[in-house]
Amino acid sequence: MKKGVSILTIILILIAVLFFIRLANPVELDDLTPGIPCESDLIEKANILWVIPDFENNSIAQNKPWCSEILELNKKLGIHGVKHSYNEFRENITQAEIQRGMEIFKECFGFSPTMFKPPQLAISDEEKKLIKDSGMELMIGGNQITHKVYHCNDSDIIKNWMVRIF
Ligand SMILES: [Zn+2]
Numbered sequence: 044m045k046k047g048v049s050i051l052t053i054i055l056i057l058i059a060v061l062f063f064i065r066l067a068n069p070v071e072l073d074d075l076t077p078g079i080p081c082e083s084d085l086i087e088k089a090n091i092l093w094v095i096p097d098f099e100n101n102s103i104a105q106n107k108p109w110c111s112e113i114l115e116l117n118k119k120l121g122i123h124g125v126k127h128s129y130n131e132f133r134e135n136i137t138q139a140e141i142q143r144g145m146e147i148f149k150e151c152f153g154f155s156p157t158m159f160k161p162p163q164l165a166i167s168d169e170e171k172k173l174i175k176d177s178g179m180e181l182m183i184g185g186n187q188i189t190h191k192v193y194h195c196n197d198s199d200i201i202k203n204w205m206v207r208i209f
Contacts, residue, residue, distance in 0.1 A: 074195040077109045081195035093123035096147040104150035121158035132161040132170050
């Protein structure tokens with residue numbers, strides 16, 4: 044009985060530690076693009092905005108008012124896939140497509156992206172290499188566990204309301 048209580052205590056401490064780690068780490072917002080409605084409070088909360096450059100063939104560079112609106116927020120911006128189609132980065136995306144995504148981003152914001160986060164956090168070894176060759180920093184690994192990550196369209200298994208609480 045006593046042993047059971049102490050294991051529970053350890054679990055509770057670990058949850059509390061994780062809670063404070065998540066509180067201290069930068070808040071991220073995924074799937075930001077003009078074609079996906081996004082609550083303004085989520086955008087305000089976030090420290091890092093993950094932008095989809097060409098969602099459903101709508102290049103963000105063609106929406107200059109949107110570009111300046113996002114830029115004026117003065118947040119860290121990263122690139123989140125190119126089109127963000129399902130399993131985009133498990134299906135042999137080419138260096139040219141990655142370059143295109145980077146160029147669209149640059150045309151929109153005036154600087155090249157330095158951070159990359161693959162859709163669904165799924166990426167093959169070959170594509171990891173392509174990202175490395177592009178000069179961008181790949182951001183995966185424990186992201187959703189150690190960071191609060193919201194999604195504009197609330198599409199993730201981990202819902203925005205859960206992220207708000209924990
Ligand atoms: Zn996403």
